[in-house]
Amino acid sequence: MCGIIGYTGSLVAKDVLISGLKRMEYRGYDSAGVAVQDGEGLHLAHRVGKVANLEEAVSGGFSQGTCGIGHTRWATHGRPSEQNAHPHTACADDFAVVHNGIIENFAALKEELIQAGHVFSSQTDTEVVAHLVEDAYQGDLLEAVRAAASRLVGAYGLAVVCAAEPGVIVCARKDSPVVVGVGKTGALVASDLVALIDETRDVVVLADDTFARLSYQDGRGSIRFCDAQGREIHPEPTHVDWDISAAKLGGYPDFMLKEIHEQPRTIRDTMAGRMVNGHLQFDELSLSVEELSAIDRVYIIACGTSYHAGLVAKNLIEAWSRIPCEVEVASEFRYRNPIVTPSTLVVAVSQSGETADTLAAIRDARIKGAKVFGVTNVVGSPVAQESDGVIYIKANKEISVAATKSFLGQVVALTLMAMLLAQVRGGLTINQIRMLFRELADTAGQVEQILADTSAIDAAAQACKDAASALFIGRGIGSTICYEGALKLKEISYLHAEAYAAGEMKHGPIALLHDGFPVIAVATKSPTYDKVISNIQESKARGALVVAIATEGDTEIANHADHVIYIPKVRDCFSAITASVPLQLFARSIAIARGCDVDHPRNLAKSVTVE
Numbered sequence: 001m002c003g004i005i006g007y008t009g010s011l012v013a014k015d016v017l018i019s020g021l022k023r024m025e026y027r028g029y030d031s032a033g034v035a036v037q038d039g040e041g042l043h044l045a046h047r048v049g050k051v052a053n054l055e056e057a058v059s060g061g062f063s064q065g066t067c068g069i070g071h072t073r074w075a076t077h078g079r080p081s082e083q084n085a086h087p088h089t090a091c092a093d094d095f096a097v098v099h100n101g102i103i104e105n106f107a108a109l110k111e112e113l114i115q116a117g118h119v120f121s122s123q124t125d126t127e128v129v130a131h132l133v134e135d136a137y138q139g140d141l142l143e144a145v146r147a148a149a150s151r152l153v154g155a156y157g158l159a160v161v162c163a164a165e166p167g168v169i170v171c172a173r174k175d176s177p178v179v180v181g182v183g184k185t186g187a188l189v190a191s192d193l194v195a196l197i198d199e200t201r202d203v204v205v206l207a208d209d210t211f212a213r214l215s216y217q218d219g220r221g222s223i224r225f226c227d228a229q230g231r232e233i234h235p236e237p238t239h240v241d242w243d244i245s246a247a248k249l250g251g252y253p254d255f256m257l258k259e260i261h262e263q264p265r266t267i268r269d270t271m272a273g274r275m276v277n278g279h280l281q282f283d284e285l286s287l288s289v290e291e292l293s294a295i296d297r298v299y300i301i302a303c304g305t306s307y308h309a310g311l312v313a314k315n316l317i318e319a320w321s322r323i324p325c326e327v328e329v330a331s332e333f334r335y336r337n338p339i340v341t342p343s344t345l346v347v348a349v350s351q352s353g354e355t356a357d358t359l360a361a362i363r364d365a366r367i368k369g370a371k372v373f374g375v376t377n378v379v380g381s382p383v384a385q386e387s388d389g390v391i392y393i394k395a396n397k398e399i400s401v402a403a404t405k406s407f408l409g410q411v412v413a414l415t416l417m418a419m420l421l422a423q424v425r426g427g428l429t430i431n432q433i434r435m436l437f438r439e440l441a442d443t444a445g446q447v448e449q450i451l452a453d454t455s456a457i458d459a460a461a462q463a464c465k466d467a468a469s470a471l472f473i474g475r476g477i478g479s480t481i482c483y484e485g486a487l488k489l490k491e492i493s494y495l496h497a498e499a500y501a502a503g504e505m506k507h508g509p510i511a512l513l514h515d516g517f518p519v520i521a522v523a524t525k526s527p528t529y530d531k532v533i534s535n536i537q538e539s540k541a542r543g544a545l546v547v548a549i550a551t552e553g554d555t556e557i558a559n560h561a562d563h564v565i566y567i568p569k570v571r572d573c574f575s576a577i578t579a580s581v582p583l584q585l586f587a588r589s590i591a592i593a594r595g596c597d598v599d600h601p602r603n604l605a606k607s608v609t610v611e
């Protein structure tokens, strides 16, 4: 949820920290802070709001020290305020800590520390870590952090500095991502490698219950690793071949628009190398053909937008391989004892690969003996590490909090997985699979076509921008896309939106309609097209303002809808890919018209690493 960073090297630390925090701002933007170490001790700065506020605060006479830690926060314990902003210090300003995660036993620890004479200055769970380290310190920061960590229950990615050990940062990890690397000018730690990538592409993703000590001496950065018992370990570095341009706007006004435009490339990259000699290829899925054939139930578990990608996939898996498939939000799955057996395939979908509920659901499913496939965008993420097999979507770094290109990448990856199951189980012939694969690849060009002219989308958005609420309706694949369209609209424009299977309209939601009420109907050519037209007519009869997403060449629909957004004709099973793009642009256009910051919607963070 939060972003942590640390740097020790030859550059002025505050500059490296601020630039890394800006790249990780998608993880939280309630407040930000840094602690920089120099010959005089630790120097702290905290500001409420975005990193830009902090940048301004340290732009003047702030410490020029070359070692420090920083944080950008998404508040859990304690409201957003300077007092609750990280880094947190202990009784004196000799130790400073930044933390991503939640310390579940912080209340008991705080009570104990207060009894022992410690004085607290924030409402956060994190502050206990600073006091625990202070208590345990006997001249070796790594040992003190290790001792403190042994008292913690919960999730943490930590970076700690102390005044007595110049140039040293100690990090620890449990269930929250921590990446470290030695770069051109020093050693770095961060929650996300996007903050390290200017310095190095060879990184170590810390494993749970391990520690790293970063230092800089004689012009060289170095890192020492140990486990919870203090034994030295030597984890293998991972080479990252990410395109750094993903972290820059590249001429676009916001990351959301940039990422929407990266979707054709995402489709192509996610499909690349998947058809070899006319057969689908997924070497990274560790199940044998026999094991795949034995699967009698599929569960797709995910949250938010990733859940919606799962809804699309359910339609394809059941249609093509006739295996029952259920899609469930991970936060429900993990608490309700679902029927999971060794012949169940659980597919965990997560862009970030670190969503707490999805991870917990994976662990539950594996305990019950199920095989788990992960679908994620982040190499080496916890979802990738904890799954039996992983398919990476190739969306490259997604910065905007509202997921767009990762959604399309997930839909494409899950579509390929559905084809694979059908290939193994004979639900589709090889020729059918090849034809579908070609048509799926064609959607990249069709999305480009949609992006080339967005005037109809903008006009529809202008007509709806002042509404208080909107209803999205569709059937079949169309209804799954409505859920995603409604989510995009509410999260970035704060306009209330609800999605309904159009057939359910008459069972309640139609009561909402009145003159000018926006109804966004996904009315592409599909087996249920005529039914959706009837639902549009029912909406019009109640005065609704209807925006229809329709198939190119459908002139009939203009007689029923106030605004028609045409998209290229595709096979119904691929309509989620094409129809979701105008809905993303529609939401963004309304958000911009309402003066919202589309990349940083209020109260949200991109990675939800807490329950």
Ligand code: F6R
Binding pocket: 303, 304, 305, 306, 307, 349, 350, 351, 352, 353, 354, 355, 358, 401, 402, 403, 404, 487, 488, 491, 606, 607, 608
């Ligand atoms: C919405 C959005 C969220 C995420 C959800 C799951 O635009 O981005 O709803 O989809 O928080 O995140 P991941 O996919 O990282 O598990």
